[in-house]
Amino acid sequence: MKKLMTGNEAIARGVYEYGVGVAAAYPGTPSTEILENIVKYPEVYCQWSPNEKVAMEVGIGAAIAGARSIVAMKMVGVNVAADPLFTVAYTGTRAGLVLVSADDPGMHSSQNEQDNRLYAAFAKIPLLEPSNSQEAKDMVGLAMEISEAFDTPVMIRITTRIAHSQSFVELNDPQERIIKTYERNQSKYVMLPANGRARRLVVEERMHKLADYTETVAVNYMEMDDPTVGIITSGISYQYVKEALPKASVLKLGLTNPLPSGLIKEFAAKVDKLYVVEELEPYMENEVRRLGINVVGKELFPPYGELSVRMVGEKISGQPGITVAPAFDSPVRPPVMCPGCPHRGVFYTLKQLKLIVSGDIGCYTLGAMAPLQAMDTTICMGASISAGLGMIKAHPEMAENMVAVIGDSTFLHSGITGLMDVVYNGGNLMTIILDNSITAMTGHQHNPSTGQSLMGQPAPQVDFVALCKALGIKRVTEVDPFDLTRVKEVIKSEVAAPEPSVIIAKRPCALIIKNTEKPLQVQDCSGCKMCLKLGCPALSFDEENKTAQVDQALCTGCGVCINICKFNALRKAGDGNV
Amino acid sequence: MSKITNVLLVGVGGQGTILASKILTHVAMAQGYEVKMSEIHGMAQRGGSVVTQVRMGENVYSPVIEPGEADFIVAFEQLEAYRWAHFLKKDGVLIVNTQKIVPLTVLIGAQTYPKTILSDLKERVERYIELDGLKLASEAGNAKATNVVLMGVLSKYMNFPEDTWKNALEARIPAKLLELNKIAFALGVAEAK
């Protein structure tokens, strides 16, 4: 049967069909739906881990113990998981181990644009690049085969256009899910230097064997046609090449570490002019050059952003194409915090108090946008607390108006160690944990504080107050972020305190609760526009009648704006005359 | 190269572009076409612009539609029609739901919502249809069926047999909402004439 599937759904299907026993991940666009689809196959054990390093290690343990295992993450997650990855490349595993790295050329929803193919080369592990959903599914099987045949972890690298595009996939019956017995093997799995040195040689031997294998593997093949133009390509770029230049000869590479040098030389000899078409880094191009072959690549294509059919066609044919500029000047429509979002009032208060905000990644990063603009830095997940500590170590006086803000999922991901550092090194920093009881930004996944596992089992909940106290924070206060008066009072007293403090602003995300409040009404508005400074999409201003307006379809009745209006013009239905 | 039909669905997070694209791909598949669909939905839930690209034909490689290449644009909201209009082919069809969803940048007074969207579009695009899909959907019984009203309009301009659309609705819409959506679809069809 043929089905239309995204690359992520297809990978999940591959997990089901190719006997995978354990899957672990931390969410991150564009990888999140891989696990969200695996959970639909109850035969496969799957879980959200608190971060990518933990997920990687769960996968490693499961594969050493004997189950085919898969771990998925967005590309920056691989930075977090790199430590175990580089060493499991030495040990190998008893059953297949596959890491899916979902890269994001064009930075549709990421803070950087790193090309993780370089990680595969760096860690010395095989790399597969699917170019549509069918290949994404098939390559789960191939990756498991390679992993077991060569005793190595394998990376499958997808990009946003593979992860989130749908194309046809042929569905097959699942293989038997065999979990091998565990076999103790200290010299292989205990990476003391002596054992590591021995395994280091195994890695080199393995790469030699793979160098032969990659010459003949079915996913590396030539499509010979017009011999004047030859193009080496992989992943989504292959689709752009085929559509833009249907007559060109193509060397399509699916296994791209190690690259098949023999095949590349053979192909180069058959064509007049050789190109490499690849997004981001000149990964394949550098290898072709290393072979002493003349090739055109990044002098035509930028090392950033996405390619397109049109760009590939124009650059290679050398004919300047038509540029189609936007027809009209349109105001932008960036994402915004939802009406009723528990984060909004906190950022309004931080702005009001003119605090320096060491920020982090999550829905609350939207607090950096107009009109709130209450954020000074956002680097990577977990950096808020530790970077905040660094700032006050550089400028001790900054502690008086410095705050680190971090979401519940992000705190559990990599904020805890930063907070430990604050206590240990005597940093007088105030931290606000924005606990909306979910990992919201990536589409509402559960985490260790929410009380439920990926497979729907009830789970114990991390107690943030007890955790912070155990780390040595003496001043821990819980507040309701809808109660702005109290929020302001607590922030003022805690930022002034001469020791580290944590405020836990606790309210569930507006999209995960069943709301029973009614939308607000407006009466006797003075037209001061103060409430617009909140940036709630339900609030607007009617210039003709000089009055604030509440969108009855959008307003959740959270009441945060009531705190701000000095004229009591915003009212809950049933209050006052309304 | 075989002919490929490109359809762009543009709107604002939460407007139901996803169900619309599912209906459309169902119809295309029933015709035996190869179909590719691409969706960038990083922050769709937070009220940002969303775009779904559907490509169908005998042999489709890229999942992405480029400026000037769309045969059909279905805009679920005025400003999004404005934003994406340059993706339309010269003889392409633009279907605009006249609903307005004002972005936050406009609400807080940092930008203004253009006043001449509909007239500008009408002037630029030859094959142009505008309708109040929200109103028609409400007439059918639920404002949320706006997406299906718009598919009804689109169906009149695409050369697919009527019953493949009917089958798609039946396959993609839960039974208890089906009758309402069939009415919504029919209202869209009527609007296109």
Ligand SMILES: Cc1ncc(C[n+]2csc(CCOP(=O)(O)OP(=O)(O)O)c2C)c(N)n1
């Ligand atoms: C290393 C890394 N992994 C994953 C992501 C993707 N990501 C961005 S924000 C976020 C979670 C945010 O959750 P939380 O801290 O609870 O804040 P909320 O969105 O709920 O406000 C994730 C997983 C990332 N940017 N970096």
Ligand code: SF4
């Ligand atoms: S999804 Fe939840 S946390 Fe994110 S902006 Fe909306 S209400 Fe806030």
Ligand code: SF4
């Ligand atoms: S009560 Fe005020 S802040 Fe809350 S959703 Fe309604 S308009 Fe927005």
